[in-house]
Amino acid sequence: MPTQDSYGQGINIAALTDAPDAEKLVKGITDELVPRANMRFASATERNATITSPVAGMEAWxxxxxxKTTYDGSAWVVSASGTNAWTTVGLPAGFTHNGNSNGDFQYRIVNLFGEVSMMLRGAVGVTYAGTDIPNGGVLNTVALPVSARPLSLRTIVVPCSDVSSVRITLKLDIQTGGFLKIYGTGGGAEGTTTPPWIGFNGCFTSL
Structure with missing residues (x-):
């Protein structure tokens, strides 16, 4: 009759009095240990097809x-993400990288508090046509990859220069289609907002 492991993890260990069966012995240990290890799958689809009845505490890469995902008893949640390098955003005419010497405008996908998020850094320089921002305020020439697109529109506040501007912050929309658009520049009753640079250091949003 099998005995339990010494750590209280519910792993059954064959007893010396059990009938000899090498295949059963190895399979029994493997079947007990694998669900408690960090399992690896090609994708979430493969994980879900393989683990049809997950148990709280299971982990899968x-x-x-x-x-890296962990089953919390009701759903698979993200517990960590792999190393994701910073990606430089391709800018349309009228925008330049390294605005105010803050570095290139870049993004990367990270895990923050168990939630997939996008971090931004750097700044862009802006050349206006009168008071009109280039490209209607859209900052990227090519849409962000699907993995960097939010499930719904995300709106955040970003800093800008106070030179030639009555504002020191603007609105950035991270759109579901993968484009980044600035709002708040131009002329208005309160004055003109044409800051020569717009910054993104310290800005992030959940996806």
Whole structure:
């Protein structure tokens, strides 16, 4: 009759009085240990197809998504993400990188408090046509990859220069289609807002 492991993890260990069966012995240990290890799958789809009845505490690495997930008893949640390098955003005419010497405008996908999020850094220089911001305020020439797009519109506040501007912050929309758009520049009753640079250091949003 099998005995329990010494750590109270519910792992059954064959007893010396059990009938000899090498295959059963190895399979029994493997089947007990694998669900308690950090399992690896090609994607969330493969994980879900393989683990149809997950148990709280199970862990699984997803290669395609680059995420470590943990089952909390009701759902798979992201507990960590792989190393994601900073990606430089391709800018349209009228915008330049390293605004105010803050570095290139870049983004990367990270895990913050168990939630997939996008971090931003750097700044852009802006050349206006009168009071009109270039490209209607859209900062990227190519849409962000699907992995960097939010499930719904995300709106955050970003800093800007107070030179030639009655404002020191602007609105940035991270759109579901993968484009980043600035709002708040131009002329108005309160004055003109044409800051020569817009910054993104310290800005982030959940996806």
């Amino acid at each position: 997803l290669e395609a998504e680059g995420l």
